[in-house]
Amino acid sequence: EVQLVESGGGLVQPERSLRLSCVASGFTFSSHSMSWVRQAPGKGLEWISAISASGGSTYYADSVKGRITISRDNSKNTLYLQVNSLRVGDTAIYYCAKDNRNSGYFDYWGQGTLVTVSS
Amino acid sequence: EIVLTQSPGTLSLSPGERATLSCRASQSVGNSDLAWYQQNPGRAPRLLMYGISTRATGTPDRFSGSGSGTDFTLTIGRLEPEDFAVYYCQYYGTPLPTFGGGTKVEVK
Numbered sequence: 001e002v003q004l005v006e007s008g009g010g011l012v013q014p015e016r017s018l019r020l021s022c023v024a025s026g027f028t029f030s031s032h033s034m035s036w037v038r039q040a041p042g043k044g045l046e047w048i049s050a051i052s053a054s055g056g057s058t059y060y061a062d063s064v065k066g067r068i069t070i071s072r073d074n075s076k077n078t079l080y081l082q083v084n085s086l087r088v089g090d091t092a093i094y095y096c097a098k099d100n101r102n103s104g105y106f107d108y109w110g111q112g113t114l115v116t117v118s119s
Numbered sequence: 120e121i122v123l124t125q126s127p128g129t130l131s132l133s134p135g136e137r138a139t140l141s142c143r144a145s146q147s148v149g150n151s152d153l154a155w156y157q158q159n160p161g162r163a164p165r166l167l168m169y170g171i172s173t174r175a176t177g178t179p180d181r182f183s184g185s186g187s188g189t190d191f192t193l194t195i196g197r198l199e200p201e202d203f204a205v206y207y208c209q210y211y212g213t214p215l216p217t218f219g220g221g222t223k224v225e226v227k
Contacts, residue, residue, distance in 0.1 A: 037218075045221070107166050
């Protein structure tokens, strides 16, 4: 059974940094691209970043480019998202999502981790 | 970047009725790179359809996808109680994936 379990969220002050993790199981992690998608309270889905299966290629939405870094450790089956200079507008549930056959759509999602940015 | 516009924002229907959800792209979608997701309150999104019209594993056959170019439709043949949720379309081609704003299907 495919499982994606995010962690690392919480209440953070503006301008601080946070690293989110997503531990994967039930599939060959090193064979799949992965993404982070976030959802602000009461709002829609926003894709923010993706990483290739090997980790050699990374992609970012313009809205967060320069403040976030996606990475992965295939030996630990873990995906990461480093978010710097947090803003109130970064408050959201952050989901990790598995790319189906590296095609760009997401066949499995984690349960999400809530990041709240507030002073 | 391809922008996806979903309409209507909210669809009020009764169980057993047919639902038609629209997703319009700002540019032509190539390679059938369009997917649909369902999200119930407090839950993660779930893949329903990909490649415009291919049902994901576990998607009931009352769900169907259609369209081409810039106009796409998700149809729910007869609404079941568990179908009342928010639906998102997604473009997943190059350069970057994007989501539509969502359509909420609510009980009338």
